[in-house]
Amino acid sequence: MERVDCLIHNGTVLTMDAAGTRVDGGGVAVKDGRIVDLGSDARLRSFPAEETLDARGGIIMPGLVNAHTHLPMSLFRGLADDLPLEQWLNEHIFPAEAAHIRPDSVALGARLSIAEMLLGGTTTCCDGYFLANWVAEAVEEAGLRAVLGQGVIDFPAPGVSDPKENIQAAKAFVEQWQARSPRIRPSIFCHAPYTCSAETLKAAKQAADEQGVLFQIHAAETQSETRICRETHGCSPVQYLDRLGLLNRRTLLVHAVWVDKTDIGIIARRAARVAHCPESNMKLASGIAPIPDMLAAGVTVALGTDGCASNNDLDLWGEMDAAAKLHKVQRLDSTVMDAGTVLRMATIDGARAIGLDREIGSLEIGKQADLIVVDTNQPHLAPLYHPRSHLVYAAHAADVCHVLIAGRPVVRDRQLQTMDRDALIREVRRMGGIIAGAQDGKK
């Protein structure tokens, strides 16, 4: 048989394919960055392999897809919590961004976030931030896969001091990264309907559609946003965006908390995608998105952590757990958002939401080899009756032991292979000291 680059064996393979295929006592063969075979160990054993990774009876599954991040904001993790949203933003986050967001800090924050994601089994993220070029360089270097959006907002922003140039800056970013890396897809990220004019929104979406890239936007996150939208535009944020012609299958609506039946009907009809960020919505007291209703209407819903300033981590395991439980208690119905549904949101549906489902999101022959191994040899994962249940309700980021992206081992035995973890933490702490000092200085 043909020689392969890597053989991952001795695990339970949870493919997350459409048929829900699962192989006990099996593995995956990887060559040239792609999955060339998967199945029982008895068969795969005959592949000669450059490298063999033993899953030790654990779970082999697709890498997780984090559909909403602001990578550089990990520098502000835990800077301010438990405050009213306006105070948190205006007194802490916006001033910290104004004072500290530069190309080098964007790159540093992105590297910190990437390290956390890789160690926790997230192999793809969909990001939106300013100075996206520096985020992209960090992603490229560390071996992550990502859709990266250059931020558009009608205010002076890091790297775009004149808002009149925001569309041009986004276009330039997209052109620069459109074909530069097989793991990076550029995107345009409009901050929100209330921070961008109708003209900006339309121009940004037009630019995204012309380039065939994803258009991302925060929408209907808070009750007050929705109220103000109704006062200003006479309709809900979703209806406003639809009226501007912004909704299609390459549109990712982030949060979508305050949406009603009409809104959900529009989202479904336009085949727009939704990124659900339950922990951010909980911590910032934004509200509970009606996800079960969206799923019932056929909307593709992904899971996102949001930025570290509001969550305070990039841990999709916690996000899955919260997504499964939050809607149960809200509806007093323990059958909604079952483990399988939530796991799809964090894998194949996440990939679909950001336009990558033909390449990633499930383990299938021919797809990119973005996969992780979950170590189940631990008291909190024993006994094991149903892998999906453990993954959603009991597993944590620290249980991920091996991570491959495009066939490249980026984490082996819980150790980062593409980044110097200790040097990174030292550098982040130095920067954290500067940020904390500036905060104290203001008091």
Next chain:
Amino acid sequence: MERVDCLIHNGTVLTMDAAGTRVDGGGVAVKDGRIVDLGSDARLRSFPAEETLDARGGIIMPGLVNAHTHLPMSLFRGLADDLPLEQWLNEHIFPAEAAHIRPDSVALGARLSIAEMLLGGTTTCCDGYFLANWVAEAVEEAGLRAVLGQGVIDFPAPGVSDPKENIQAAKAFVEQWQARSPRIRPSIFCHAPYTCSAETLKAAKQAADEQGVLFQIHAAETQSETRICRETHGCSPVQYLDRLGLLNRRTLLVHAVWVDKTDIGIIARRAARVAHCPESNMKLASGIAPIPDMLAAGVTVALGTDGCASNNDLDLWGEMDAAAKLHKVQRLDSTVMDAGTVLRMATIDGARAIGLDREIGSLEIGKQADLIVVDTNQPHLAPLYHPRSHLVYAAHAADVCHVLIAGRPVVRDRQLQTMDRDALIREVRRMGGIIAGAQDGKK
């Protein structure tokens, strides 16, 4: 200076004492199971010590208190999820208990739960189950601290085939363990107001009060329980228990989800304690307990995970995170349940709720040396602005590196010192195979 048994140094000491004392660059000195000093490393360095544990700049804090567990039920972790409560209980959990709960399986499940708790920094739990004697033996052997309740229910139960003997069995357990181990306090655990008669409830509480031990009871967990109580007794579960004279400071009400203002007033006046189990209440779709109102009324509220069959872990880190976020989103108020409040619920208030606050729950000279070290040298815990924020919103069980109970290191460098982890997991998997086989056989 006097020789000490153990010196934990080079950390940020979060004492959780009444003044909120925190020492940066400090540690704790331990002798004969108790804290004999704490403060800056500069001063503590002069203690000669049998053993020195380096916190490597991490957080040194009290061990966590899990105020509601059913330790043996870890054998049923993930056996059935996402089902209506009645179906989950009647078709899965009760039959599994009837078929598999024996002294040896109770001991095995308890050991599995203890291993998970120790590795995750939980140093004390408050348990309720049947065959409590075998739980106690496992706790004693592994070095955990616990309040252990023998279950009382008016049905045939494991170890008490004739319900007429349930009070006697509970009394016998309390007498047996009342003075046997310095780390174990016996208790009486009535299952619920709707599974015990008024006579049983009164006799159980009387027995508990006579022995000066904690009385635990599930109360007002579900809407249907509360409705049926109103139909049967003409009042809420809390009012019913109060009418029977069951509420005082040695009563722990578990769940207390469906309580109104009158109920909260009664709980506060009687100084009864509450164990809040947010993740279990979410997953089983029981409802959201009005914890901020209870705190405002002066009620002592602890945090509990509930049994592994309903959560599906014994991870207080996830429970803290859920407790902090759930009430924010329910009330659309991001200022409720701040990190400090939640951290107290999992430490000193947890200790107070189960009657152990003079011995544990905070790091103070003279108290038991139940303490943990959280390793902050990790991407998801960098940078670090506010330790309490990280502990509630970003830290996980796997971040705990050292654990001491009564001065004894039970976990060093993330390794269990008092249990054979691998042998335990093997044994649990064997038992899991039997349980799964019996389930399949029924189909």
